[in-house]
Amino acid sequence: MGDVLAFPSRPQPDHVEPEPLWREAVGQELRDARRTAERTLSDVAGNAGVSTQYLSEVERGLKEPSSEILGAVAGALGLRLVDLTTRVSRRLSAGTISGPVCLAA
Template sequence: MGDVVAFPSRPAPQTPEPEPLWREAVGHELREERRTAGRTLADVAGDAGVSTQYLSEVERGLKEPSSEVLGAVAGALGLRLVDLTTRVSRRLTGISGPVCLAA
C-alpha cells in the first residue's frame, strides 16, 4: 500500500450577508425621521391618512407601501419623496456623498 497523502483543507465558502430589502431600508429611514422629530406613530399616521398599524408595519419593513403612501408619510414628516429616496439609496449603497438617481 502506498503513502496516504493529506491535502490541506479549504475554508468553507462564506455566505454573503443578504442585502437589505428596499422596504426595510425605507421603513428604517421613516422610523428614524419620526423618532428624531419626537413624533408618535399615531400622530404621523393621522397626518399621512394611514392607520397606525399600517405605518408600524411599513416602519418595520413588513409592508411594501405604494408611492402614494410613501409620499404621504414622507410629507407628514416634512420630507420630500426625493429626500427619502436619497436617504434610502445612501443606506443601501453605503455612499455618504451625493447620489445620482436615474429613471
C-alpha cells in the same frame, strides 16, 4: 412537451451577506425620521392618512407601501419623496441597515 430554458446560477461566495429589502430600508429611514422629529406613530399616521397599525408595519419592513403612501408619510414628516429615496439610497450604500435586504420585483 416544450423545451425548458435553464439559467445557470451564479456561484456566490459563502461569506457574502444578502442585501436588505428596500421596504426594510425605507421603514428604518421613516422610523428614524419620525423619532428624530420626536413624533408619535399615531400623529404621523394621522397626518399621512394611514392607520397607526399600517405605519408601524411599514416602519418594521413588513409592508411594501405604494409610492402614494410613501409620499404621504414622507410629507407628514416634512420630507419630499425624493428626499426619502435619497436617504434610503445613502443608507444602503453605507451599509448601515441591519438585517437582510433585496429589492422586490
